Amino acid sequence: MRRKNISKLIISICIALFFIVCVISPIVSMLCRITPDGFMSVVGSPQFLPAVINSVSTALIATVISLLLAISSAWCIRRTDIKLKALFSTIFVVPMLIPSISHAFGLVALFGSNGLITNLLSLDGNIYGFWGIVVGSVLYSFPVAFLMFSSILEYEDGMTYKAAEVLGIPALSRFTGITLPYLKKTIISAFFAVFTMIVTDYGVPLMIGGKTTTLSVLMYNKAVGMIDYDSGSVIGAFLLVPAVAAFIVDLLNPENSQSSFVSEKVEPKKSRMQKILSYVFCTLICVCVFAPIASFCIMVFETKYPVDPVPTLYHIQKTLSRGADKYLLNSMIYSAVTALLGTLLAFICSYITSRLNDKFSKGLHLISITSMAIPGIVLGLSYVIFFHGSPIYGTILIVILVNSIHFFASPYLMMYNTLGKVNPNLEAVGQSLGIHRLFIIKDVVIPKVRGALVEMFTYFFVNSMMTISAVSFLAPPAPKPVALMINQFEAQLLMESAAFVSIIIFVVNVLIKGVSNLIKRKLAASR
Amino acid sequence: MTEKLVIENVSKSYRETEILKSVSFDAKDGEFLSILGASGCGKTTLLRILIGLLEPDTGKITKDGTDITHAAPDKRGMGIVFQNYALFENMTVLQNVKYALKFHGIPKADAEKNALDMIAAVGLSDHIKKYPKNLSGGQQQRVAIARTLALNPDIVLLDEPMSALDVATRLSMRKELKGLQAQFGTTMIYVTHDQEEAFALSDRIMIMNQGEICQIDTPENIMRNPADEYVRTFVIDNLQAKVDSLSKFINGRRGG
Ligand SMILES: Nc1ncnc2c1ncn2[C@@H]1O[C@H](COP(=O)(O)OP(=O)(O)OP(=O)(O)O)[C@@H](O)[C@H]1O
Numbered sequence: 086m087r088r089k090n091i092s093k094l095i096i097s098i099c100i101a102l103f104f105i106v107c108v109i110s111p112i113v114s115m116l117c118r119i120t121p122d123g124f125m126s127v128v129g130s131p132q133f134l135p136a137v138i139n140s141v142s143t144a145l146i147a148t149v150i151s152l153l154l155a156i157s158s159a160w161c162i163r164r165t166d167i168k169l170k171a172l173f174s175t176i177f178v179v180p181m182l183i184p185s186i187s188h189a190f191g192l193v194a195l196f197g198s199n200g201l202i203t204n205l206l207s208l209d210g211n212i213y214g215f216w217g218i219v220v221g222s223v224l225y226s227f228p229v230a231f232l233m234f235s236s237i238l239e240y241e242d243g244m245t246y247k248a249a250e251v252l253g254i255p256a257l258s259r260f261t262g263i264t265l266p267y268l269k270k271t272i273i274s275a276f277f278a279v280f281t282m283i284v285t286d287y288g289v290p291l292m293i294g295g296k297t298t299t300l301s302v303l304m305y306n307k308a309v310g311m312i313d314y315d316s317g318s319v320i321g322a323f324l325l326v327p328a329v330a331a332f333i334v335d336l337l338n339p340e341n342s343q344s345s346f347v348s349e350k351v352e353p354k355k356s357r358m359q360k361i362l363s364y365v366f367c368t369l370i371c372v373c374v375f376a377p378i379a380s381f382c383i384m385v386f387e388t389k390y391p392v393d394p395v396p397t398l399y400h401i402q403k404t405l406s407r408g409a410d411k412y413l414l415n416s417m418i419y420s421a422v423t424a425l426l427g428t429l430l431a432f433i434c435s436y437i438t439s440r441l442n443d444k445f446s447k448g449l450h451l452i453s454i455t456s457m458a459i460p461g462i463v464l465g466l467s468y469v470i471f472f473h474g475s476p477i478y479g480t481i482l483i484v485i486l487v488n489s490i491h492f493f494a495s496p497y498l499m500m501y502n503t504l505g506k507v508n509p510n511l512e513a514v515g516q517s518l519g520i521h522r523l524f525i526i527k528d529v530v531i532p533k534v535r536g537a538l539v540e541m542f543t544y545f546f547v548n549s550m551m552t553i554s555a556v557s558f559l560a561p562p563a564p565k566p567v568a569l570m571i572n573q574f575e576a577q578l579l580m581e582s583a584a585f586v587s588i589i590i591f592v593v594n595v596l597i598k599g600v601s602n603l604i605k606r607k608l609a610a611s612r
Numbered sequence: 613m614t615e616k617l618v619i620e621n622v623s624k625s626y627r628e629t630e631i632l633k634s635v636s637f638d639a640k641d642g643e644f645l646s647i648l649g650a651s652g653c654g655k656t657t658l659l660r661i662l663i664g665l666l667e668p669d670t671g672k673i674t675k676d677g678t679d680i681t682h683a684a685p686d687k688r689g690m691g692i693v694f695q696n697y698a699l700f701e702n703m704t705v706l707q708n709v710k711y712a713l714k715f716h717g718i719p720k721a722d723a724e725k726n727a728l729d730m731i732a733a734v735g736l737s738d739h740i741k742k743y744p745k746n747l748s749g750g751q752q753q754r755v756a757i758a759r760t761l762a763l764n765p766d767i768v769l770l771d772e773p774m775s776a777l778d779v780a781t782r783l784s785m786r787k788e789l790k791g792l793q794a795q796f797g798t799t800m801i802y803v804t805h806d807q808e809e810a811f812a813l814s815d816r817i818m819i820m821n822q823g824e825i826c827q828i829d830t831p832e833n834i835m836r837n838p839a840d841e842y843v844r845t846f847v848i849d850n851l852q853a854k855v856d857s858l859s860k861f862i863n864g865r866r867g868g
């Protein structure tokens with residue numbers, strides 16, 4: 086027993102040190118840079134207040150729209166009798182496979198001064214600014230909210246509605262009296278999650294904001310553009326506020342009634358009118374999802390969109406000659422290593438927190454989900470400040486590290502929940518039979534959670550492929566991640582190249598997702 | 613019968629609450645001893661201490677005259693069967709029973725034979741290639757028992773092993789369990805909160821209430837001389853109530 090305690094102690098210390106170095110210290114050192122003078126000069130500057138107002142108002146409006154769309158589409162999928170539900174729900178989450186900046190770029194390509202639809206309908210191409218940010222933000226935040234509502238609606242208990250119907254309660258009252266209260270918690274969590282996501286993102290406002298500057302763009306301009314880390318830290322602290330608030334809301338508001346026993350699923354409505362409306366609505370959303378991707382394809386494969394529609398591979402060759410293939414390979418290597426490291430780390434941590442009941446695991450759980458509350462842009466700056474001068478600074482390693490931390494919380498939570506459902510006595514049985522814990526993990530636990538492991542790997546990979554927030558601070562100049570080229574090409578007015586890069590990322594992510602789903606299906610079938 | 617396992621003054625607390633309050637008893641060689649008590653009285657905690665998954669705060673456990681209070685769980689010559697079986701779901705019945713043997717230096721061929729014998733003993737020879745999810749509750753239960761017995765423990769601890777089974781399966785499992793005990797001469801310590809089950813199976817019953825032992829004796833003696841008010845109400849009155857309701861039904865049928 087003594088030897089076991091020592092090895093456990095060593096593992097605990099290593100993990101604690103890791104989180105202290107990779108999460109706590111960077112954030113603390115960023116916050117420590119804030120001086121009263123620096124604070125006053127940022128808050129007092131003429132750009133600050135407008136940026137706050139722009140950030141909050143665009144994010145608020147976009148969040149509300151996003152949630153409304155998400156609830157309606159989840160409703161169509163879960164509560165009406167339409168066909169093609171699987172197809173629709175798959176398409177709805179496609180936006181999660183391209184970077185936020187590409188969504189904004191898609192809008193530019195469609196509605197910008199030289200955009201496809203601008204020319205088609207001879208509009209004035211005035212998408213840049215406030216409403217561009219709102220629409221772009223809705224596009225990429227919608228799937229996150231959709232997933233939340235779709236799963237909560239799936240697990241609602243149908244008996245309640247049957248009972249209400251028998252009691253003669255009218256449909257509207259059933260909605261306000263049963264459905265809304267049931268959705269309340271999810272609406273709150275989704276609101277905070279989506280709002281935080283939008284307010285801390287700078288891909289969309291950077292691309293399409295025009296003269297409308299948000300806090301995140303201001304921070305990016307200060308920290309990356311002017312290398313003014315002090316001002317960047319002050320704005321970073323502000324960006325932490327909504328994220329921390331969302332985190333606390335989530336902590337106070339954890340279990341949805343999802344886990345409770347469902348005796349019967351809610352029966353979908355058979356109304357014809359509702360069905361038609363649902364088809365129209367879902368199809369419209371699909372169009373919105375695919376419009377940016379379609380516009381990229383048009384741009385890339387036409388000689389000069391919109392004036393010369395002759396098909397060509399010229400732009401692809403041109404983009405490749407500018408190094409896109411090398412950058413793509415870089416990104417795939419980064420992403421694969423990040424996915425391996427992140428999955429391993431998240432598995433170890435979730436194993437400790439879900440299956441060893443001690444004080445250390447409670448603390449570890451808290452710190453593991455804390456990384457969720459740190460926006461990528463803030464994490465990036467804090468890494469610049471903390472790791473500047475260390476040997477990993479300016480190398481691939483720091484990019485891998487920052488991405489593993491940035492995307493840690495979701496896969497961690499997924500595995501935490503999965504392991505929590507695995508029989509709690511397996512290790513005890515192993516102990517009584519003389520089977521070491523490591524063998525129980527290798528031969529019994531891991532085979533049971535393989536699907537979740539694949540899912541975690543995919544999550545890390547896909548997100549590392551797309552991310553620009555933290556890496557724009559940290560990426561070494563030579564082997565840059567490919568996602569950073571979108572912005573770079575657009576700034577050089579190489580629109581076709583920027584579009585092609587977006588397509589590459591999308592295709593790689595679709596392939597990875599597809600392979601991952603195949604593997605998961607195989608694993609599920611082999612059991 | 614000689615004393616197989618001796619427990620002296622074992623206590624356990626979680627934070628302020630004392631779960632086990634200086635518990636002392638013994639189990640005789642080859643005996644079937646039931647531990648009977650209401651939910652939360654500390655039965656599982658006691659079993660986990662006996663097998664070594666938990667360390668007692670104080671007290672001593674002796675097996676065959678050797679102090680095993682601090683021995684590792686697998687060095688005690690004991691086995692445990694949990695209420696929810698905790699089978700290895702990705703392994704077949706045979707693999708479940710065989711898996712632990714390779715960690716005990718048993719040659720492959722012997723391990724296979726041991727496992728097959730044990731599976732035959734619990735009557736599952738026709739199912740060795742099946743996975744746990746394709747077995748009934750009672751069959752899963754038997755796999756768990758075979759897996760434990762395969763290592764030849766001389767004491768087997770069972771934590772409410774029947775509570776997930778339906779009544780008919782429970783009745784037949786009782787017989788099988790007694791049969792296995794006779795066949796292997798194992799000492800069995802059987803935790804339950806079902807009075808009837810304890811009385812039907814046991815050589816002796818130990819009745820617990822809130823971390824303390826109320827009485828430990830043969831079923832007959834407990835019936836005749838309940839040690840205190842708790843034994844009278846929790847055990848005897850409950851059994852009596854069952855008998856009354858049944859006899860009313862049976863008499864009613866006769867009368868009708
Ligand atoms: N890890 C723990 N931390 C704190 N309290 C615990 C822990 N494990 C058990 N307890 C408490 O100890 C008491 C006894 O628990 P135990 O599981 O031994 O009861 P039991 O007799 O097996 O009950 P049941 O019949 O419901 O299985 C309970 O009040 C329980 O809440």
Ligand SMILES: [Mg+2]
Nearest residue numbers: 655656657771
């Ligand atoms: Mg128990």
